[in-house]
Amino acid sequence: xxxxxxxxxxxxxxxxxxxxxxxxxxxxxxxxxxxxxxxxxxxxxxxxxxxxxxxxxxxxxxxxxxxxxxxxxxxxxxxxxxxxxxxxxxxxxxxxxxxxxxxxxxxxxxxxxxxxxxxxxx
Amino acid sequence: xxxxxxxxxxxxxxxxxxxxxxxxxxxxxxxxxxxxxxxxxxxxxxxxxxxxxxxxxxxxxxxxxxxxxxxxxxxxxxxxxxxxxxxxxxxxxxxxxxxxxxxxxxxxxxxxxxxxxxxxxxxxxxxxxxxxxxxxxxxxxxxxxxxxxxxxxxxxxxxxxxxxxxxxxxxxxxxxxxxxxxxxxxxxxxxxxxxxxxxxxxxxxxxxxxxxxxxxxxxxxxxxxxxxxxxxxxxxxxxxxxxxxxxxxxxxxxxxxxxxxxxxxxxxxxxxxxxxxxxxxxxxxxxxxxxxxxxxxxxxxxxxxxxxxxxxxxx
Numbered sequence: 001x002x003x004x005x006x007x008x009x010x011x012x013x014x015x016x017x018x019x020x021x022x023x024x025x026x027x028x029x030x031x032x033x034x035x036x037x038x039x040x041x042x043x044x045x046x047x048x049x050x051x052x053x054x055x056x057x058x059x060x061x062x063x064x065x066x067x068x069x070x071x072x073x074x075x076x077x078x079x080x081x082x083x084x085x086x087x088x089x090x091x092x093x094x095x096x097x098x099x100x101x102x103x104x105x106x107x108x109x110x111x112x113x114x115x116x117x118x119x120x121x122x
Numbered sequence: 123x124x125x126x127x128x129x130x131x132x133x134x135x136x137x138x139x140x141x142x143x144x145x146x147x148x149x150x151x152x153x154x155x156x157x158x159x160x161x162x163x164x165x166x167x168x169x170x171x172x173x174x175x176x177x178x179x180x181x182x183x184x185x186x187x188x189x190x191x192x193x194x195x196x197x198x199x200x201x202x203x204x205x206x207x208x209x210x211x212x213x214x215x216x217x218x219x220x221x222x223x224x225x226x227x228x229x230x231x232x233x234x235x236x237x238x239x240x241x242x243x244x245x246x247x248x249x250x251x252x253x254x255x256x257x258x259x260x261x262x263x264x265x266x267x268x269x270x271x272x273x274x275x276x277x278x279x280x281x282x283x284x285x286x287x288x289x290x291x292x293x294x295x296x297x298x299x300x301x302x303x304x305x306x307x308x309x310x311x312x313x314x315x316x317x318x319x320x321x322x323x324x325x326x327x328x329x330x331x332x333x334x335x336x337x338x339x340x341x342x343x344x345x346x347x348x349x350x351x352x353x354x355x356x357x358x359x360x361x362x363x364x365x366x367x368x369x370x371x372x373x374x375x376x377x378x379x380x381x382x383x384x385x386x387x388x389x390x391x392x393x394x395x396x397x398x399x400x401x402x403x404x405x406x407x408x409x410x411x412x413x414x415x416x417x418x419x420x421x422x423x424x425x426x427x428x429x430x431x432x433x434x435x436x437x
Contacts (some may be wrong), residue, residue: 041152042151058181059179059182062145062149062152062189063186063190084155086148086151087151
């Protein structure tokens with residue numbers, strides 16, 4: 001009952017925002033892995049993604065990068081640049097293989113989804 | 123930059139010891155670089171509001187810190203179905219145990235309201251403890267990555283044929299159990315046969331006749347067995363052939379007892395008739411009519427229950 005009331009009280013726009021977030025969540029990982037084929041530190045990674053149209057807030061990006069590193073997909077090292085210590089990330093070997101596989105999956109999913117979205121019926 | 127320092131201090135307080143320094147250093151470098159970038163683009167020093175806007179972009183320190191922790195769910199989605207079922211079963215058992223442990227109170231002279239409040243308070247207390255322990259158990263399983271996937275192994279062939287018609291409401295069953303227990307308390311404690319008054323009005327005191335003793339133990343056995351069957355139904359939340367058959371057998375036995383009661387010569391005896399405002403015969407006749415009526419309704423309900431159980435078995 002409570003769940004039903006909560007669903008009913010959500011506006012159409014809130015539903016959309018929630019679904020949009022869900023749709024986007026999985027793609028963030030792929031975008032971050034792909035961008036880290038070149039070495040970046042947190043802020044430069046964010047700026048580069050933003051320049052390509054992918055806006056990720058810092059509160060999401062930094063923990064995500066750290067989780068990916070923990071999973072062995074990224075490697076990192078602390079270095080000093082412009083008198084400031086920064087942590088630079090790049091794809092590990094496992095990360096490269098995973099990125100290749102995920103890219104194939106993404107392309108296949110995109111193709112399938114486009115076929116479904118473009119289907120007009122008989 | 124006190125505001126940045128405050129933000130990072132707050133963030134640190136939510137992080138675990140092992141990652142505290144690294145996360146702080148990384149975010150500090152990022153915030154300061156953003157500040158420099160913005161100063162360059164605006165061509166002036168940033169004021170507090172500008173820096174506040176940058177920090178707001180990072181999010182609440184507690185949320186950011188939480189995103190760094192891998193386990194953010196007390197019971198994750200893969201454990202939740204088993205967790206929910208375990209809670210249902212354990213709470214059902216706790217409810218039955220609460221009723222059974224309070225049998226002395228139910229059988230005492232305490233009034234119904236007091237009994238109800240004590241039962242509810244006991245169930246809430248035990249239920250909260252059970253909820254906490256079951257949740258803790260699943261949290262430990264999850265934190266230690268102990269897999270419960272074995273419980274999800276299944277085959278369509280192994281699924282039992284559950285007919286939706288055979289599902290029962292736990293609340294209804296609990297109500298039945300409570301009524302049975304209160305009845306047993308009254309039947310054994312408050313009855314007293316020849317000495318205790320069943321009802322009285324201003325001018326007469328009426329007791330049940332001694333003939334009721336003939337059915338004393340048969341009623342106790344039938345109601346006792348009904349409580350056991352209901353307890354099984356309550357835990358399983360559905361009928362099966364065994365409980366249906368047991369229920370039918372108990373209903374048939376109940377009908378036999380009712381038939382025996384119908385055969386009593388007198389249901390009640392009148393001990394006093396001080397001023398004789400209503401003739402004794404009229405009182406006895408009224409009592410007989412009333413008891414016959416109650417027994418008739420009871421017999422009809424039981425007969426309907428037998429018919430309904432029969433239909434369930436057939437289906």
